[in-house]
Amino acid sequence: MNDPASAPRTPLTPRATGNPVRGLPLPDLAGFAHRWVDADGVRLHAVEGGRPDAPAVVLLAGFPQTWWAWRKVMPDLADRFHVVAIDLPGQGHSERPDISHDTHTVAAHVHAAVEALGVSAYWLAAHDIGAWVAFSLALEHQRQLRGVALLDAGIPGITLPDAIPTDPEQAWKTWHFAFHLVPGLPETLLTGREREYVGWFLRAKSLSPDAFDDAEIERYAASVAAEGGLRASLAYYRDAAESARRNHEALEQRRLTVPVLGISGSHGSIPDMAASLRPWAAHATGVVVPDSGHFIPDEQPAAVAAALAAFITEDEEEGGAEGEEPEEGV
Template sequence: MSTASLGSLRLPDGFTDVFTSRLVELDGLRLHAVTGGEGPPLLLVGGWPQTWYAWREVMPALAREHTVVAVDSRGAGLSDKPDDGYDAGTLAGDLVALMAALGHDRFDVVGHDIGMWTGYALAADHPERVGRLAVVDAIIPGLTPAPPVFSPAAVSQRFWHFGFNRLTDLNEELVRGRERLFFGYQFAKKAATPDAIPAYAVDVYVDAIAADPRGLRASFGYYRALDETIAQNERRKKTRLTQPVLAVGGARYSGAMAAETMRLAADDVTEVVVDDCGHYVAEEQPARFTAILRDFLGVNPAAAVPQG
């Protein structure tokens, strides 16, 4: 393992007193994670097109009761960006290996956006590893019924990027050099208000993609792998999850859809819809989101239950 600097980022006061940035060498893959705190391990898996930085506002409070691991999944941030492996099953396997390398065989998971896809795969494929699962403001391809091609305009406004991101080459040519326009549009339109995600945070996410010549390809890789992820999820949904699940939605974006999706896969689902909030719950409403998570995770944290 090696360390990476947090010094160039705008972070909550005292953040670097608690958290360390590290690069973890796995079998042929290097993942970046920011870790800190004490207590049962908690894995935070972010969404597209973000990095671990999306969790910065909630990590200090969570670290009072948990050993927090905020990860850049393969293809994101400072993690490696190989040519393939962006299906949910492979991403989940990466994170099992990461947590094992950090000394955590059993842990709780929070996944946002495409991190919700990975979180579901983690809980379904590795039930012995995952205690409690919290998912945030997304649907899951292959589990959630697909919308029709000719959807109402409001639906298309939310999901148009699925088709665009799955293109093989044209999307990269159109976006390269215009990353701030393309990705900035995502944050402006999906949040409750256009400026809910501060410009400095958008810059962190955009720079992480634009600064690496492999960044755009990797960013679209999660969507180009959707055929494989969908096929996996059609198999996964045949066996229902046994873990407690928390499904959080922003009232001004996905709302109840996160819980509706998880009820297709799990019996023990707690639904919370956060008012005055869009897609980016951890950044738009960090205090409320932290309280919701602590309530859910504080009930007999499964990672603390003796194994065997």
């Protein structure tokens, strides 16, 4: 693996002092380098590889995961694209600041990280809470964004229902939204039991119980348990109402004009992501990945990589939606 300090595009803090979560094991992925950048006052962790001269694809993961959720997809994309996976604030090896975690605030930091990496235009693919952030980012930065793919996510104020269902056949998918909002109680019950909690999500929401082994569960649980990790994880849910308010405020001014791809799992949480996004997007298409639960990049990485490659390549060949960059405020 190349030394991240030798990468040419932007000055970097050395890895020894750049990592704000040094007590957390840092996994490597062949062909990719770790980088830390100042993202408008928050130090974010990125993992970068692929072709620097090719279209850039930025990847965001959700709860309870980190950038590592994309590890099986990234090598398949690297032959054709410049690939950057970013840990959100409070996630993985990014800083865990005491800031608002509404998705517009977080999106501003993510976009600043992409710019700090020297990327001026990019495609965005995001899962779960990462998709919450990606939707808000797309509303605010359509000039720099080429397109966005959103994977199995109920987005605050957009596709996330206002009420939690009480039918046991459905409630197990969304019960945690209300639980995470209760002040203090989740911290009391979950501190020291992060592995059991994270393990339930990974195994209950994937189609195959073997999708995550014990080592993967330990890896993600360690990130949540690291200082500030649990607080940040809960904060995304606790600030969801503000995320919804700001999404609606932005949508009063403009719709999404960049191409949007909704990716659903055959056994995921949102049966048809594209249908749920079409009221808010001018160009929305959809893919349903067979034999997958909620964690589509882990469960069916080849299908996800193929869907993203086709989405990007088709638009690149057509010269972008309607052949021009969208204007701000459209």
